[in-house]
Amino acid sequence: MRWALMQRTSSTMTSNTDYLSRVLQRLSAFRGEAELNPAQVEERLILGPGWIGAIEAGAIHPSLDVIASMLSVYGKTLTDLADGATGSVPYINRSIAAEAVGSDLDIHFAYARHDATYRLLQASLDQFTQVVLTLRNGLAQLSRQNVSDEQEKAIKTESVASAFLKAVELWPSANPSDIWWFVVYRAYCDQYNHPSEHSRLDFTQSWKRTGGWALERILERHYGTALAAHGINLVIADGERKVRLLAGINIGHRLEADKMDVLLTVGNGAAEKLIGVVHVKASFAERRTDDVPMSQALVDAGYISPLWTMDCKSTPSARPVNRGELGAIFDGQGADGRSAKRKDIEDDGFFSACFSYNKNTRATPEAYQARARVFICDFSSPNDSFTHFIVSERQRVRTRLGI
Numbered sequence: 001m002r003w004a005l006m007q008r009t010s011s012t013m014t015s016n017t018d019y020l021s022r023v024l025q026r027l028s029a030f031r032g033e034a035e036l037n038p039a040q041v042e043e044r045l046i047l048g049p050g051w052i053g054a055i056e057a058g059a060i061h062p063s064l065d066v067i068a069s070m071l072s073v074y075g076k077t078l079t080d081l082a083d084g085a086t087g088s089v090p091y092i093n094r095s096i097a098a099e100a101v102g103s104d105l106d107i108h109f110a111y112a113r114h115d116a117t118y119r120l121l122q123a124s125l126d127q128f129t130q131v132v133l134t135l136r137n138g139l140a141q142l143s144r145q146n147v148s149d150e151q152e153k154a155i156k157t158e159s160v161a162s163a164f165l166k167a168v169e170l171w172p173s174a175n176p177s178d179i180w181w182f183v184v185y186r187a188y189c190d191q192y193n194h195p196s197e198h199s200r201l202d203f204t205q206s207w208k209r210t211g212g213w214a215l216e217r218i219l220e221r222h223y224g225t226a227l228a229a230h231g232i233n234l235v236i237a238d239g240e241r242k243v244r245l246l247a248g249i250n251i252g253h254r255l256e257a258d259k260m261d262v263l264l265t266v267g268n269g270a271a272e273k274l275i276g277v278v279h280v281k282a283s284f285a286e287r288r289t290d291d292v293p294m295s296q297a298l299v300d301a302g303y304i305s306p307l308w309t310m311d312c313k314s315t316p317s318a319r320p321v322n323r324g325e326l327g328a329i330f331d332g333q334g335a336d337g338r339s340a341k342r343k344d345i346e347d348d349g350f351f352s353a354c355f356s357y358n359k360n361t362r363a364t365p366e367a368y369q370a371r372a373r374v375f376i377c378d379f380s381s382p383n384d385s386f387t388h389f390i391v392s393e394r395q396r397v398r399t400r401l402g403i
Contacts, residue, residue, distance in 0.1 A: 020058060026081050027067070028056045030074040044073050061093060095190035096183070098128040109186040112316035118182040119319075120174060127170045131183065135163035136193045143195040153213065156206075160188060160214035161221060168379040176378055177358035178322050180282065181312040185211065215280050216262050219308060226382035230391045233265040233272070245274040253297030259290040264304055264390065266403065275397045276304025276390075279351065283312040284325045284341045292344070295351050302400045304393045307351040308386070311358040324358040326374055331365055346370035352393065355386045 031041060031052070038052035052070075054060040062070075071077060098120075099106045105123040109116055138159025142152060167179045187193055188210070189203040216236050224234045237245070242257035245265065249255075264276035277298060279291045291307075298305040311324035328337040330346070344350045346364055349371030357377055364373040375385040397403055 020061075023081065024056050024058055027070060027074075030071065030076050030080070031056075034074040036073070041070065041073055045069055094192060096132075096186040098125055100125050107182055107186075109182070111320055114316050114318050114320075116316070116318055116320050118178065120171065120178075120183070122173060123171055130170065131163055131167045132187050132193065134166045135159050135184070135187050138162055139194050142198065153210075156210045157213040157217050160184060160210055161217040163187065164214065164218055165221065165379070172378075172380055175322065175359040177310040177312055177324065177356075177360075180310045180357075181314065181322050182320070211282055212280070215282060215308075215310070219262055219278065219280060222379055223382045223387060226387050227264075227390060230387075230394065231266055232275075232390060232394055233263075233268075234278075235263040235265055237263050245272065249274055249301070249303075251297045251301035251303070253293065255294055255297070256290070259294065262308075264394075266394070273403050274303070275394060275401075275403055276306075276352075279305070279307045281307065281309045283310065285313065292350050299349060299352050302397060304390065304397060305351055306353040306355060306386075306389065307345065308355050309357070311356045311361050322358065322360065324356065324360050326354070326356055326358070326361040329362045329365055330368060332368065342374065345372050345374060353389055355389075 031038070038056075039049070041047075041052045042049060051060070055062045055066070055070075067081070068078060071081060096107065096109045099108065101119070103122055103124075105120040105125065105128060107118045107120055107128075109118075138155065141147075141155045141159075147155070164180060164184045167183060168174070168176055171179065185207060188207055191199050191201075191203060194201070194203070220234050220236055227234050235241075239257055242260055242263065245263065246255050246257055246260075260277050261280040262278040263274060264278065265272050265274050267273050277294070279295060281291075295305040295307070311326050312322060313325050314320040314322045325339050325341050328339065328342070330336050330338050338346070345354045346368070347370070351372055353372050354374045355377050356374060357379070359376065359378070361374065361376055363376050364370050375389070377384050377386055
C-alpha cells in the first residue's frame with residue numbers, strides 16, 4: 001500500500017502495539033536477569049527518576065541509543081533483543097498520521113500532553129497522502145546543493161502554500177483554519193517530511209516564519225488573478241519596492257517597509273501607487289503591535305487596511321476544537337460577550353475590515369452599526385467577499401485620494 005507508513009488503521013496499530021509490547025517485555029526480562037531495579041539502571045545511565053519504568057510500560061518510546069545503552073547495562077546486544085521480538089512493524093511513528101473511519105479521516109497528532117485526534121469529514125487516505133506528498137516533494141528541493149538562504153525561504157514557502165491549497169481543493173467543505181492548524185502545520189513539524197540533513201532543526205520554530213510567508217503566498221495565489229482583472233495588484237514586494245511605494249504617501253505615521261505584509265497597488269513600474277496593505281496573520285496570538293498603529297494610520301488617511309486571518313485558536317485536548325477568537329457577536333440584546341480582539345475591529349475600527357477563514361467565526365450581523373465588519377470566507381472561489389470589498393474600497397480610494 002502506498003505510504004502505508006503514514007496511514008494508521010486498527011490492525012496496524014494493534015500489530016505495532018504487539019511488537020512494541022514484546023520488545024518491552026524483553027527489556028524488562030533482561031533487567032531482571034541482571035538483578036537490577038529501575039532506579040539502579042537510571043543511576044548508571046544518568047537518567048531522571050521514572051524513565052526506565054515509563055519505557056518498560058510503553059508510556060515513552062525510547063530512541064535506539066537509549067535501548068542500546070539499556071542493553072549494555074544488562075550485558076545484552078540488539079541481536080539478543082531482536083531474537084525474541086519477531087514480527088512485522090507496519091508503520092513509523094510519525095508526528096501526524098491518518099486513520100480511515102468510514103468515509104471520514106481521523107487525523108492523529110501529539111498536542112501538548114495529549115494524543116489528539118481531529119475528525120476530517122468526507123476525506124480519504126489517498127487524499128491525505130496527496131497533501132503530505134505535495135509538502136514532502138516540495139521540501140525535498142532543499143536537499144539540492146548550494147541552496148541560498150533566499151532559495152530556502154522560497155522553497156519552504158511554496159511547499160507549505162501548495163500543500164494547503166491542495167488540501168482545500170480536495171476538501172472544499174472542510175474548515176480552512178482547521179486544515180491549516182491541524183493538518184499542514186502538524187505535517188510540516190514531522191521531521192520525516194524534511195530532508196535528512198535538516199533532521200535536527202526545531203520545526204516548530206521554523207514554522208513561525210515559514211507559516212507567515214506561506215500565508216502571504218496563499219493570499220497572493222488565490223486572489224491575485226481575480227483582483228488583477230479589476231486593475232488591482234496584490235503584491236508580496238521586496239524591500240526596495242516597498243520603500244519606493246511608501247515614499248509616495250504621507251500619513252503622519254512612520255511606516256516600516258519590513259513590517260508590511262501584502263501590498264495593494266494600482267499601476268505598474270514608476271506609475272505604481274500604494275492603495276492599501278493586507279495584514280496577514282494565522283492567529284490573534286501573533287504579534288500585532290506593529291500592525292495596529294500602522295493600520296490605524298492607513299485607515300485614518302483613507303487607505304485600505306484589512307486584517308486577513310485563519311483565526312487559529314484551540315486548547316490542547318484529546319479532541320481539540322479550533323474555536324478561534326471571533327466567535328461571539330453583539331446582537332444588541334443582553335450582555336456583550338465579544339472578545340477584545342473583535343471589539344478592536346468592530347468598535348474601534350483598527351482595521352478597515354477583517355476576513356476570517358475559520359468557520360467557527362461569526363460574521364458581523366447586518367443590523368450592527370460597526371465601524372469595520374468581520375466577514376467569513378473560504379477558498380471555494382476568489383470572487384468572494386474579500387475581492388468584492390477590495391474592489392469597492394478601490395473606488396472609494398480613487399474618489400477620496402485621487403489614486
